[in-house]
Amino acid sequence: MIKDLLRGQRIETPSWAYGNSGTRFKVFAQQGVPRDPYEKLADAAQVHAFTGIAPTVALHIPWDRVDDYAALARHARDLGVAVGAINSNVFQDDDYKLGSVTHPDPVVRRKALGHLLECVDIMDATGSDTLKLWFSDGTNYPGQDDIRARQDRLAEALAAVYERLGDDQRFLLEYKLFEPAFYVTDVPDWGTAYAHCLKLGDKAQVVVDTGHHAPGTNIEFIVAFLLRERKLGGFDFNSRFYADDDLMVGAADPFQLFRIMFEVIGGGGYGPHVAFMLDQCHNIEPKIPGQIRSVMNVQEATAKALLVDREALAAAQRAGDVLGANAVLMDAYNTDVRPLLGELREEMGLDPDPMAAYARSGYFEKIAAERVGGAQAGWGA
Numbered sequence: 001m002i003k004d005l006l007r008g009q010r011i012e013t014p015s016w017a018y019g020n021s022g023t024r025f026k027v028f029a030q031q032g033v034p035r036d037p038y039e040k041l042a043d044a045a046q047v048h049a050f051t052g053i054a055p056t057v058a059l060h061i062p063w064d065r066v067d068d069y070a071a072l073a074r075h076a077r078d079l080g081v082a083v084g085a086i087n088s089n090v091f092q093d094d095d096y097k098l099g100s101v102t103h104p105d106p107v108v109r110r111k112a113l114g115h116l117l118e119c120v121d122i123m124d125a126t127g128s129d130t131l132k133l134w135f136s137d138g139t140n141y142p143g144q145d146d147i148r149a150r151q152d153r154l155a156e157a158l159a160a161v162y163e164r165l166g167d168d169q170r171f172l173l174e175y176k177l178f179e180p181a182f183y184v185t186d187v188p189d190w191g192t193a194y195a196h197c198l199k200l201g202d203k204a205q206v207v208v209d210t211g212h213h214a215p216g217t218n219i220e221f222i223v224a225f226l227l228r229e230r231k232l233g234g235f236d237f238n239s240r241f242y243a244d245d246d247l248m249v250g251a252a253d254p255f256q257l258f259r260i261m262f263e264v265i266g267g268g269g270y271g272p273h274v275a276f277m278l279d280q281c282h283n284i285e286p287k288i289p290g291q292i293r294s295v296m297n298v299q300e301a302t303a304k305a306l307l308v309d310r311e312a313l314a315a316a317q318r319a320g321d322v323l324g325a326n327a328v329l330m331d332a333y334n335t336d337v338r339p340l341l342g343e344l345r346e347e348m349g350l351d352p353d354p355m356a357a358y359a360r361s362g363y364f365e366k367i368a369a370e371r372v373g374g375a376q377a378g379w380g381a
């Protein structure tokens with residue numbers, strides 16, 4: 001039963017994880033990095049080949065711009081994967097210095113909206129059903145712009161995108177506490193995202209990026225609340241020590257990841273309607289193994305959360321047995337699920353140890369030898 005649920009899990013990897021990335025101080029180039037979206041998909045297909053549960057790949061536009069999106073989607077299918085969420089990007093153009101959809105100038109707002117609508121066209125062409133919206137919009141100084149007017153402009157743009165969505169399409173609105181704006185961020189928290197989505201309807205939902213909260217925020221509460229309101233559309237998984245670190249999910253705090261998965265399962269969020277996506281960058285570690293490890297980390301946390309004895313937990317809760325209830329959760333968390341997952345992989349025809357199997361496969365040596373010349377993909381390409 002637990003194995004069946006784990007077999008059906010789907011974790012989406014992001015195209016940008018396969019490209020070069022870094023901090024504002026330095027981007028360290030790696031060997032074998034893809035030069036275009038086709039090569040990014042090939043790398044993502046490796047993650048799926050070794051884990052068996054990463055069959056979709058999120059695209060980021062314009063980083064993954066191609067002439068023929070239908071051809072790109074066919075290429076993905078030929079590799080055994082499919083195009084997942086389309087991520088819009090209205091944060092890397094000089095015009096967006098003072099904002100995109102909330103910019104004081106209507107000409108810039110129209111340009112930003114045009115990009116978002118283009119992303120829906122790309123969804124149509126690739127068969128993607130999810131648009132992810134993250135806005136870097138905000139201000140750096142008190143008085144710089146009118147906070148309420150910016151909310152009005154945001155609402156107007158979101159309504160226009162919502163109108164354009166097809167029946168089987170949705171958008172996920174992402175929030176982030178700060179950065180790059182340092183004074184006001186126009187979508188800083190789940191409440192703001194929720195309020196905008198609530199006004200629009202069922203095709204607008206909130207996405208929780210686990211790195212986008214103030215330290216100490218109880219993310220599992222947010223998850224439980226949004227699920228209860230049917231407004232949790234998915235996750236951008238990553239982990240953080242300080243701010244939006246974009247490190248491998250489960251690396252900094254595997255216990256938090258377990259607690260989140262426990263709420264997802266209990267709240268009825270374990271299924272295709274809540275997307276498990278990774279939003280990470282591998283600045284110093286190799287990228288494909290970084291993604292494989294991350295998928296495995298989510299899978300391990302999920303397995304532990306599925307092991308929770310819900311009946312025993314409910315009984316302890318009814319009895320007011322604080323320590324007993326807590327012990328039920330900790331028993332599950334402290335279980336070593338690696339043997340179970342190894343067995344599951346063997347049943348799925350996979351190697352029980354995806355990291356070792358990938359290392360042995362020779363794929364890295366192959367791409368390092370083949371991908372010579374051309375411009376490596378990275379932020380901005």
Ligand code: RM4
Nearest residue numbers: 087134174209236244279
């Ligand atoms: C943002 C946000 C978005 C991601 C970009 C690269 O902080 O997390 O989801 O697309 O970074």
Ligand code: MN
Nearest residue numbers: 174209236279
């Ligand atoms: Mn994100």
